[in-house]
Every structure is written in C-alpha cells, then in structure tokens.
C-alpha cells in the first residue's frame with residue numbers, strides 16, 4: 001500500500017545482479033508504484049533497456065538521454081519527478097561518482113539533481129566491497145538523504161563466498177517500503193509471536209497444528225517497515241521470517257515448544273511497547289517424553305496429556321502499560337468466542353478469524369473481526385495478511401497513544 005502511486009526512479013548500474021533488478025522493478029510496479037528506470041551505459045551491456053521498458057511500460061532512460069533534453073527527459077526533470085530513488089545494483093564506480101559529485105551520466109546527473117530519499121543497494125565482489133576507496137566513498141554520501149542497504153553474504157558470481165551479494169529482491173522491496181513509509185512506529189518496540197509449537201512425544205513424533213506463522217510474520221514485516229524494532233518469537237515453520245537486513249531492526253527468536261515460546265516471549269516483552277500474539281501454541285503436551293524412538297509395537301494407544309502454561313495468563317502481570325493483542329482462530333461462534341477471550345485474557349484488541357473453508361492457516365489472505373476492549377467491532381473483509389497486519393498496527397498505534 002505504501003508504494004501506491006509513488007514515483008520511483010530505479011537506477012540500474014553495470015553489475016552482474018542487473019537481471020535481478022528486473023524483478024525488483026516488477027515487484028514495485030505490482031505494488032502500484034510508477035517506476036522510471038535509468039540505466040548506466042555499463043548496465044545496458046548486461047540487460048537491454050527493452051526488458052525494463054516492457055516491465056515498466058515506459059521508456060528506459062540511458063546515457064543517450066543526457067544530451068537530448070527534449071520531451072521532459074532532462075536529468076533535472078527526471079530528478080523533479082522522483083519521490084524516491086533506488087539504485088540497485090549500485091556499482092563501485094557509480095558510488096564513486098555520487099561521492100565525488102560527478103554528473104557525467106544520466107543516472108548520476110539525475111541523482112545529484114534530486115533531494116528525494118535514496119536507497120543505495122551496493123553489490124560487488126567482497127574484495128571490492130571491503131576496499132578502502134569504496135568504504136570511504138560510502139561515508140561521503142549524505143546520511144540524511146541516503147540509506148545504504150548492506151549487501152548480503154554468500155555465494156558470489158566469481159565463485160567466492162563473502163559479503164557483496166545483491167540482497168534478496170523481497171528484502172530490497174521491504175527496504176524500499178521502509179524508505180517510502182512515514183515511519184509512524186519509529187520509537188516503538190513490538191514483540192510478535194507466530195507459528196505453531198511442537199510438543200514431542202519421542203524424538204520423531206510430536207503434537208502440533210497447521211499454523212504456518214504467515215499472519216505473525218506479516219505483522220512483524222509490516223511493523224518493521226513502519227519503523228518499529230521487532231522481536232519475532234517464531235515456532236517451527238517452512239516460511240522464512242522477515243530478513244534482518246531490510247531495516248536492521250528485526251530480531252528473530254526461534255522456538256519449538258509452548259514452554260520455549262513462553263520463555264522467549266517473556267524476554268521479548270520486557271522492553272516492548274506492544275505484544276501481538278498471532279502464534280498457535282499447543283495447549284497440551286504429551287505427559288511423557290521418551291528419550292528414544294518408540295517402536296511401533298510400543299506405541300501407546302491412548303496418549304496421556306498435560307496442560308502447557310497459558311502464555312497470556314502467565315505474562316499478564318507483565319502487561320503494565322503495553323498494548324496487548326490476541327488472536328482467536330475459531331470454527332464456530334467466531335465473534336462470541338473472540339469477545340470472551342478478549343475479556344478473559346485482559347487484552348486490548350483481538351482478531352477473531354474463522355479457520356474453516358480453507359481460510360486462516362497458511363492462506364495468503366485473511367478475514368475476520370477486530371474486537372476492541374471498548375466494545376468496538378470492525379469487520380475485516382478478505383485481504384492479504386500484510387494488509388490485515390497494517391490494520392491491526394493502526395489500532396495498536398491508536399491504543400498506544402491513549403495508554
């Protein structure tokens with residue numbers, strides 16, 4: 001939502017990662033942004049401007065445009081028309097140009113003529129990245145205008161391994177959203193729980209549920225984009241948590257059992273302004289955990305269970321002035337059960353959602369009812385979990401201001 005109608009200048013330089021920035025252009029367009037691509041001469045040797053033109057449905061500007069100022073494509077015009085600039089990949093040469101104030105190609109001239117915020121995404125071989133001139137040049141860029149997304153570490157095109165890799169497109173996309181966002185959660189620390197728990201019976205068997213953690217992961221992502229420092233307590237899932245790279249303010253604590261989740265949530269809650277509990281911790285656990293795998297013939301026909309601690313109830317004395325949000329996944333009497341849970345657990349807000357008919361667990365979209373302590377009920381129509389996350393965070397912000 002934050003990129004809708006944003007005019008983004010995407011600067012593309014001559015690095016091996018150029019092909020990946022085509023996917024970044026596509027993701028930003030899909031999110032509603034108006035993307036103007038400016039390629040350096042070197043970049044056009046890796047991927048043709050036509051590819052970006054087809055993706056953005058507008059002419060891709062190259063160095064040829066620098067000395068052809070007709071038709072509103074002068075570098076000053078391009079600069080004026082950008083709400084936000086993303087340079088991805090940013091090469092060592094372009095970083096040097098910008099640090100030195102050289103306006104000798106279309107990209108650097110446009111960037112130097114703009115006061116818009118800039119996300120710089122350097123990508124290069126580790127030795128280049130760590131070299132004294134590159135590191136010195138980065139310090140010369142105005143920190144009020146530039147946000148530098150550090151490169152990822154990993155396999156490089158050269159076959160070497162180390163820092164310098166172009167980050168995952170999803171992480172760059174989130175960093176772009178953060179630069180475009182009004183940062184209304186800056187100064188907030190938000191603890192989020194997500195995912196199922198596993199309660200082992202022996203080393204190869206456990207009790208669990210179908211939660212994937214998608215809803216909580218999207219809440220953590222949205223909070224991070226809006227400027228919060230996030231502690232995500234995450235149960236076992238195949239989904240990747242939001243990257244710590246995108247904003248540098250995501251701490252992920254991976255847990256297995258409900259008891260682990262309780263301990264980690266207690267630790268995360270200590271410095272938090274809000275706790276959003278989107279996890280589905282197991283209420284009970286097998287009373288006996290066998291050290292070795294049980295053979296088929298030894299499997300009990302009836303499983304003795306014992307109660308896990310109730311995380312919300314246990315942490316209630318620590319709630320203090322924090323905003324506490326719960327979730328209720330229901331198959332019957334969704335609103336009534338949600339209202340009961342809201343009162344019983346002393347919550348400020350609760351999202352009650354039906355989890356039958358293929359909704360809820362693992363789905364990309366969610367729908368339900370947002371219930372508040374003051375009795376308000378908001379019907380949330382089916383929408384992406386990221387959008388639902390933002391609706392919840394809007395309410396958290398409002399309640400937090402009153403507390």
Ligand SMILES: Cc1cc2nc3c(=O)[nH]c(=O)nc-3n(C[C@H](O)[C@H](O)[C@H](O)COP(=O)(O)O)c2cc1C
Pocket residue numbers: 012013014015016017040041042043090091092093094095123124125128
């Ligand atoms: C195959 C190949 C891959 C390259 N990859 C990178 C790279 O990942 N990062 C980088 O800074 N330079 C890389 N270079 C060097 C740049 O292309 C070169 O410095 C060029 O002058 C950059 O110009 P520009 O900043 O105007 O795009 C690469 C060169 C070649 C031939």
